[in-house]
Amino acid sequence: MSGPEGSIVQFDNVGLRYGTDREVLSDISFTLYPGSFYFLTGASGAGKTSLLRLLYLAQRPSRGMIRMFGSDVITLPRKGLPAFRRRIGTVFQDFRLVPHLSAFDNVALPLRVSRVPESEIKKPVADMLDWVGLSHRAGARPATLSGGEQQRVAIARAVIARPEILVADEPTGNVDHDMGLKLLRLFEALNRLGTTVVVATHDVHLLKKVPDSLIMRLDKGRLSDPTGALRYPPRRPARIEGAFG
Amino acid sequence: MALAQVIRRNQPRFGGERTGLLQQARLGGPMPWVIAIMIALTVMAAATGLALSNLARNASAEIAGGITVQVVEAAPAERDRQAEVALALLRNRGDVAEVRRVPDAELEGLIEPWLGEAAGTADEAIPIPALIDARLRGPVTAQRLEALRAELTASVPSAKIDAQAGWLAPVFQAISSLQWLAIGLVVLLAATSAAAVWLAARSALGSNRDTIEIVHLLGGTDGQIARIFQRSIAVDATVGGIVGLLLGLIALFLLGRQFAALGSGLVAGGGLGLVDWVAIGAIPFTGVLIAMLTARITVLAALRRML
Numbered sequence: 269m270s271g272p273e274g275s276i277v278q279f280d281n282v283g284l285r286y287g288t289d290r291e292v293l294s295d296i297s298f299t300l301y302p303g304s305f306y307f308l309t310g311a312s313g314a315g316k317t318s319l320l321r322l323l324y325l326a327q328r329p330s331r332g333m334i335r336m337f338g339s340d341v342i343t344l345p346r347k348g349l350p351a352f353r354r355r356i357g358t359v360f361q362d363f364r365l366v367p368h369l370s371a372f373d374n375v376a377l378p379l380r381v382s383r384v385p386e387s388e389i390k391k392p393v394a395d396m397l398d399w400v401g402l403s404h405r406a407g408a409r410p411a412t413l414s415g416g417e418q419q420r421v422a423i424a425r426a427v428i429a430r431p432e433i434l435v436a437d438e439p440t441g442n443v444d445h446d447m448g449l450k451l452l453r454l455f456e457a458l459n460r461l462g463t464t465v466v467v468a469t470h471d472v473h474l475l476k477k478v479p480d481s482l483i484m485r486l487d488k489g490r491l492s493d494p495t496g497a498l499r500y501p502p503r504r505p506a507r508i509e510g511a512f513g
Numbered sequence: 514m515a516l517a518q519v520i521r522r523n524q525p526r527f528g529g530e531r532t533g534l535l536q537q538a539r540l541g542g543p544m545p546w547v548i549a550i551m552i553a554l555t556v557m558a559a560a561t562g563l564a565l566s567n568l569a570r571n572a573s574a575e576i577a578g579g580i581t582v583q584v585v586e587a588a589p590a591e592r593d594r595q596a597e598v599a600l601a602l603l604r605n606r607g608d609v610a611e612v613r614r615v616p617d618a619e620l621e622g623l624i625e626p627w628l629g630e631a632a633g634t635a636d637e638a639i640p641i642p643a644l645i646d647a648r649l650r651g652p653v654t655a656q657r658l659e660a661l662r663a664e665l666t667a668s669v670p671s672a673k674i675d676a677q678a679g680w681l682a683p684v685f686q687a688i689s690s691l692q693w694l695a696i697g698l699v700v701l702l703a704a705t706s707a708a709a710v711w712l713a714a715r716s717a718l719g720s721n722r723d724t725i726e727i728v729h730l731l732g733g734t735d736g737q738i739a740r741i742f743q744r745s746i747a748v749d750a751t752v753g754g755i756v757g758l759l760l761g762l763i764a765l766f767l768l769g770r771q772f773a774a775l776g777s778g779l780v781a782g783g784g785l786g787l788v789d790w791v792a793i794g795a796i797p798f799t800g801v802l803i804a805m806l807t808a809r810i811t812v813l814a815a816l817r818r819m820l
Contacts, residue, residue: 326730328820346820347734354732366724381733425731 282332308468310486357431363422365410415442545753552757562695579677582645586671596643615644714811750804754797
């Protein structure tokens with residue numbers, strides 16, 4: 269079965285349960301299109317993180333169908349997953365930085381995993397650290413960074429490889445207002461380059477900062493579509509050259 | 514200072530550069546020492562097995578075809594007469610390569626430690642059989658021995674004939690058992706080393722689980738992660754292998770000196786040749802290969818249980 273024309277992600281009747289507990293996600297169906305900006309909202313415990321885990325392929329659903337980049341990822345052999353994961357950038361809620369690596373090496377990790385030659389790593393990583401205002405902390409280990417600094421390193425790591433989908437779990441939760449806005453501008457810039465952005469947040473003020481964004485609302489594991497944008501998504505150009513950098 | 518810290522650790526890499534992705538100390542720890550001890554013991558067991566093999570081969574070649582004829586006659590004159598007949602009979606046979614009568618002085622020297630100096634004197638307090646040492650062409654089979662016995666006893670009624678290999682058969686069986694013991698020890702030590710590496714790899718996997726999960730989610734493959742462990746264990750095994758080889762060689766040197774001091778002809782046949790030393794030198798390399806293979810199999814098996 270192929271997804272709707274031009275879609276990058278398609279969830280169809282997806283359910284997720286952990287062990288024998290009740291489903292934490294039920295009957296989730298939506299389609300994401302390239303170059304769109306989505307906010308995933310909902311109260312604590314609504315299932316935002318679980319849905320994001322399905323999106324960044326850390327979890328397989330208990331039922332339903334998920335297609336990404338035109339392929340059914342449910343039946344995809346395990347050895348095929350890394351190639352898909354490299355096309356997804358993830359900002360984890362708890363940052364998940366490698367504790368014994370410097371900020372520089374943490375940001376460089378996705379490039380090294382993708383076997384980018386070392387000579388082509390130094391400059392983009394330095395630029396990215398500069399962009400998030402952490403050039404002076406490039407050699408610092410995560411334990412010596414503040415919560416906000418760790419979050420910026422996590423975001424830099426998520427976007428350094430120019431992913432096709434960026435999935436961020438509460439990315440502005442630990443930074444001040446100005447830095448939160450700056451990070452949101454970074455996401456928008458990536459989005460203008462064609463990256464599909466999915467930001468999970470419970471901060472309703474954030475939703476207004478990105479006018480063209482679409483909203484997915486989770487309530488007790490079920491998805492609602494308050495703007496109708498998931499059923500009737502507005503079409504937009506997939507890529508605007510020169511919008512970033 | 515831990516052995517693992519003495520050397521410069523081989524940092525794992527993605528792409529082309531060192532990244533120190535895993536905390537190496539956790540993977541290393543006592544592992545180089547464990548491998549060093551295992552390699553030292555393996556070197557000693559293998560050297561023992563090879564030396565025993567050489568000893569058995571040399572001794573076997575030395576006594577192959579050897580027979581001993583005893584003329585057990587109490588009267589000295591009659592004993593000498595029968596001995597001369599036996600000597601003449603053996604010399605005239607085409608299948609006898611060498612034959613000699615063991616001189617009385619040599620015989621007296623052989624029994625002196627047990628019976629004292631007076632045992633072989635002319636007054637013959639204790640009669641000593643005349644001994645003839647002969648070497649046949651080709652192996653001594655039961656049929657050849659029986660035919661020779663029949664021919665000898667027809668002319669020399671007091672003659673008793675034995676194959677020299679027969680006397681040493683229990684010794685060869687004991688040597689063979691020791692050889693199997695050495696082989697068993699080498700196999701057990703290899704298995705124990707692999708088990709130690711398995712445990713270390715499992716432990717390192719546990720302590721680096723979060724990092725491994727992150728690498729997975731960033732698109733890292735099982736092969737990339739397994740290679741990090743392989744490199745780390747290869748460093749540990751190489752250091753351990755070199756140290757273990759040196760320890761084993763020192764032990765062999767000391768043991769060799771002790772055995773050389775015995776001055777026994779049998780023990781002297783158990784020296785090690787060039788091929789043996791090459792085989793012993795290959796033990797650390799084999800150890801490194803086993804360790805790397807074990808680490809890879811362990812890590813890949815564990816990773817397969819993750820998504």
